[in-house]
Amino acid sequence: MLLILLSYLGGALTILSPCILPVLPFVFARTGQPFVRSALPLLAGMALTFALVATLAAVGGGWVVQANQYGRWLAMALMAFFALTLMLPHLADRLTKPLVALGDRLSSKAQAADGAADSAWSGARSSFLLGIATGLLWAPCAGPVLGLLLTGAALNGASAQTTLLLLAYAAGAATSLALALLIGGKVFSAMKRSLGAGEWMRRGLGVAILGGVAAIASGLDTGLLTRVSTVATSGLEQKLIDTLSPREPRGGAMMAGGAMRGGDAANGSGAMMSRTAMSGNGPAMMAMHAAAPAEDALPVEGKLPPLTGAVDWLNSAPLTAAQLKGKVVLVDFWTYSCINCLRSMPYVKAWAEKYRDQGLVVIGVHAPEFAFERDIGNVRKAVKDLGITYPVAVDNDYAIWRAFGNQYWPAHYLIDAKGQIRHHHFGEGEYAQTEQAIQQLLEEAGRKNVANTVVSAEGAQGVQQASDMGQVASPETYLGYERAQNFASPETQAADKSRSYTAPAQPALNQWGLAGNWLSQPDQVTLSQGTGRIVYRFHARDLHLVLGPDKNGKPVRFRVTIDGAAPGRNHGADVAADGSGTINGQRLYQLVRQSGSIGDHTFNIEFLDPGVQAYAFTFG
Numbered sequence: 001m002l003l004i005l006l007s008y009l010g011g012a013l014t015i016l017s018p019c020i021l022p023v024l025p026f027v028f029a030r031t032g033q034p035f036v037r038s039a040l041p042l043l044a045g046m047a048l049t050f051a052l053v054a055t056l057a058a059v060g061g062g063w064v065v066q067a068n069q070y071g072r073w074l075a076m077a078l079m080a081f082f083a084l085t086l087m088l089p090h091l092a093d094r095l096t097k098p099l100v101a102l103g104d105r106l107s108s109k110a111q112a113a114d115g116a117a118d119s120a121w122s123g124a125r126s127s128f129l130l131g132i133a134t135g136l137l138w139a140p141c142a143g144p145v146l147g148l149l150l151t152g153a154a155l156n157g158a159s160a161q162t163t164l165l166l167l168a169y170a171a172g173a174a175t176s177l178a179l180a181l182l183i184g185g186k187v188f189s190a191m192k193r194s195l196g197a198g199e200w201m202r203r204g205l206g207v208a209i210l211g212g213v214a215a216i217a218s219g220l221d222t223g224l225l226t227r228v229s230t231v232a233t234s235g236l237e238q239k240l241i242d243t244l245s246p247r248e249p250r251g252g253a254m255m256a257g258g259a260m261r262g263g264d265a266a267n268g269s270g271a272m273m274s275r276t277a278m279s280g281n282g283p284a285m286m287a288m289h290a291a292a293p294a295e296d297a298l299p300v301e302g303k304l305p306p307l308t309g310a311v312d313w314l315n316s317a318p319l320t321a322a323q324l325k326g327k328v329v330l331v332d333f334w335t336y337s338c339i340n341c342l343r344s345m346p347y348v349k350a351w352a353e354k355y356r357d358q359g360l361v362v363i364g365v366h367a368p369e370f371a372f373e374r375d376i377g378n379v380r381k382a383v384k385d386l387g388i389t390y391p392v393a394v395d396n397d398y399a400i401w402r403a404f405g406n407q408y409w410p411a412h413y414l415i416d417a418k419g420q421i422r423h424h425h426f427g428e429g430e431y432a433q434t435e436q437a438i439q440q441l442l443e444e445a446g447r448k449n450v451a452n453t454v455v456s457a458e459g460a461q462g463v464q465q466a467s468d469m470g471q472v473a474s475p476e477t478y479l480g481y482e483r484a485q486n487f488a489s490p491e492t493q494a495a496d497k498s499r500s501y502t503a504p505a506q507p508a509l510n511q512w513g514l515a516g517n518w519l520s521q522p523d524q525v526t527l528s529q530g531t532g533r534i535v536y537r538f539h540a541r542d543l544h545l546v547l548g549p550d551k552n553g554k555p556v557r558f559r560v561t562i563d564g565a566a567p568g569r570n571h572g573a574d575v576a577a578d579g580s581g582t583i584n585g586q587r588l589y590q591l592v593r594q595s596g597s598i599g600d601h602t603f604n605i606e607f608l609d610p611g612v613q614a615y616a617f618t619f620g
Contacts, residue, residue, distance in 0.1 A: 004165060008172040041128040043178055047170035052163075298422040298437060304329070304415045307363070309399020312376050314383050316391030319363065321419055328355075328441045329415040330362045333406050335369050336382035337546045337588045339463060339618040340428050341410040345386060346457035346464050347431045348412075352390045354455060355438060358447045359417075364392040367401045367409070370523060370615055372548055372586040382587065414438060417445035428467075431457075462573035463544060463590045467620030471598040473539035474510050477617040482522035489513035493520045498528040503535045509600055512536040512617070516607075527612045536603045540619035541594050542572070543603055548586035550611020556583040557608040560591050562601050570594045583612060 304321045313319070332348050334341035352362035364383075368374045374396045383392055395401055404413065407426070414423035414437050423437040435454045442450045460466065478484055481493040488504040488511035496519075503515035516532025518525045536543070549556050560567055560579040568577050572590035575581045583589065592603060 004168045008168045008175075040178070043174040045128040046177075047167065047174045298414075298416075298440060301421040301424065304419045304421060305400075305403035307393060307400055307403075309395070309397055309403070310365075310393035311396045312394040314380060314392040314394065315389060318393075319361075319391060324361060324415070325419055326417050326445070327359050327361045328417060328438065328445055330360065330438065331365060331404070331413040331415065332362065333365045333367055333401065333404075333409060333411040333413075335367055335373050335409055336379060336386070337370060337373060337586075337615070338409045339467075339544055339588060339620060342386075342463045342588065343460075343466060343620070344410050344412075344428050344431075345388075346460045347435075347455060349387065349390075350455040350457065351435060351438060354451065355442065358442050358450060359445060360438060360442065362390040364388060364390060365395050365400050366392055367395045367398055367406075369409070370546070370586075372613075375586075378586055381585070414441060416441045431455075463542075463588060468541040468598070469620070471539070471541050472619050474536075474617075474619045476619070477510070477512060477536070478523070479512075479525045479534075479614050479616060480523040481520045484520075486511045487513065489515075496521060503533055503604075507535060507537040507602065509537050509539060524613050524615045526614075527607050527610050529610050531606060531608055531610075532612075533604060533606045534614060536617060537600060538603055538617075538619060539598065539600045541598055542590060542620035543592035544572075544588050544590050544618045544620070545605070546586075546588050546615035546618075547583045548613040548615075549583050550609075550613075552611075554609070554611065556610075556612040557581075558583060558612070559606045559608065561604045561606075562592065564602075564604070567592060570596070586613070588618070 304324070306321060307319055310318065330348070330351065332344075334345070336342075348362060348364075351360065366373075366379050368379075372378055376394055379392070379394055393400060404411075410427065412425045412434055413421055414434070416422045422441060423434070425434050432454045439450050439452060457464075457466070477486065481495050484493060487493060488507045489501045490504070491499060491501050493499075498517055498519045500517050501514035504511060504513040507513060513535050514525065514532065515535070516530060517528045518532060519528050534545075547556075558581050560571070560575050560581065562570060566577065566579040567575060570592060571577050571579065572593045574589040575591050581589070581591075591605065
């Protein structure tokens, strides 16, 4: 119920977002007509169409998105036609006759121009059809709430819950539009009575609708207006999420809340990624707050769910819950380009080695975020490079993720010898507490001489070294247009198209931009031709960027500068002191590690070869 309420309120806030502006003329074209027979069917058609298309797009892959693009162009043609019938009554009289023959009239205005007296059902039907067309055009801003819903749908698959939550979001938006329409209708009617300007108002609405069609056709609704709306409503949406579903972890990467792999929670960046599993409905979460039977005992939080559904297992044959009875088990959810996972990895490996002979089994569950992390060859290479020797389940379909009801990278679950979940921790940190819980469960299982010391990862190097979170003032930042924020190039990002960009001359803190010819895709940007640059104004000790070579695997050379100069002693593990480096695989690259005082700096990376794929910045 809380998620439904959150979805509804998030949708209601859409009316405050500038990106709703292109749709408003279509809605206000129904002013002055009976609300139940005209406006209500329009809003219902709009909400139902949005919920259906959003559900399919979240779970159906790229073909649904492409099909919706065709639907949008068809809807724009219908809307342009509708605008002409409002502006040119004589033209409407001729053009509506074919529609009358087909029995589908787009508006009561067109019906009046044609002189046909339809029944209340026919008028409602035409409004409902107009609402369906408007729903195809509607591209509400992907703020935290909608991002959370779409990511949850992508992870959990098609379900009644997915559609219900998206429908609640659409219903919230429709409620706001209905209130605006009721108020606007009264003002509209009063102006017609006092000024006798009905004909001019009708034509003005036609012009406004044509303007809305032009805005949508040019991508303004998903470009500039989306960027403006993020500023306008994301703060309110985030407060709703924090109030109704407060976040627990620190230093972790949430899959929920936007699935974008939300950045380090400890620094408050929390980029909402909305790939969230719907919280609290998995076996591991059902009793998360169960009372402990004794003051020092770890509570029982649930049963170990099945470990089935992995597409492959590395370092081991597939393991089952039955095989693990009598063992203490640590399940570590991770993905190999996640900086938070990489920084916790030295502890997980140390625990696996230290307690292996005393009955601890560590299982890594690799749940991918980016498409390249689904490549088993990439995962196998990462496991080898990271020195992971314990079993790893490749959970490309999120089967184990959903069975646990998990929401975060990294996430650690401890299971006792009876197969009961007894402890969990989300994100980085609290390593001593987790290790002490391991020791307690081993002693409960009857193991003798369990060590009471805790491991240290002070010697970790490169990306696995602990972050300096007190100095981090930059959030995790995605570059693909679907989740991009703070993009500062003069040009707007063109969805799924190549475009030449100009780097911002003086980006503000946490702003970034592109230079050169880039193809912007939902989760990445790709250098289409020639050379190109990415610029970012940041504040942190470490700067990382998830990168990949061209689609054929050909290495890409690059050069890094900080404030226009070679990084010198501030170079990262994947960069030489002169700033040079090579991208030879799809992974996270450490490009900056400052050795002195931390301040605001402008990072610039120039790619000397085309084809590079860039995904996300992270900081530490």
